Amino acid sequence: MAHEGLHEEERDLSKKTLDMHRALVSLQEELEAVDWYRQRAEACGDAQLKSVLLHNMRDEIEHAAMLIEWLRRSDNDFEGQLNTFVFNNGDIVEAEAKAEAEAEAETGAEAAEPSPDDDDKRPTIGTLKEQST
Numbered sequence: 175m176a177h178e179g180l181h182e183e184e185r186d187l188s189k190k191t192l193d194m195h196r197a198l199v200s201l202q203e204e205l206e207a208v209d210w211y212r213q214r215a216e217a218c219g220d221a222q223l224k225s226v227l228l229h230n231m232r233d234e235i236e237h238a239a240m241l242i243e244w245l246r247r248s249d250n251d252f253e254g255q256l257n258t259f260v261f262n263n264g265d266i267v268e269a270e271a272k273a274e275a276e277a278e279a280e281t282g283a284e285a286a287e288p289s290p291d292d293d294d295k296r297p298t299i300g301t302l303k304e305q306s307t
């Protein structure tokens with residue numbers, strides 16, 4: 175594994191954190207490629223090349239979406255935030271306040287910041303599937 179981008183010694187990091195790092199760096203690269211292809215296509219004067227560049231840009235968006243879905247399935251914090259903000263057509267900022275109000279109503283208290291240890295306690299799609307079989 176390339177070690178670029180790690181901010182701590184690899185030996186001190188869990189397999190999950192290393193896999194998250196791989197996914198996050200990959201997502202960063204895919205989004206950067208989307209930006210580059212979009213700019214190149216917009217500036218390109220050749221219609222056929224512009225078409226190829228836009229096609230490639232859409233492929234990079236697909237790759238980014240696949241990584242976002244992997245992050246959602248692999249990390250409770252990503253799953254929670256994506257559930258709050260993605261595919262909701264209302265006001266984006268108001269979605270946060272609504273989610274916090276719903277959490278407070280469920281717990282009867284202001285929601286506490288999640289601990290990294292919570293990952294081991296909260297159900298994931300994988301554990302829910304295991305329970306249902």
Ligand SMILES: [Fe+2]
Binds near residue numbers: 207233237
């Ligand atoms: Fe890609």
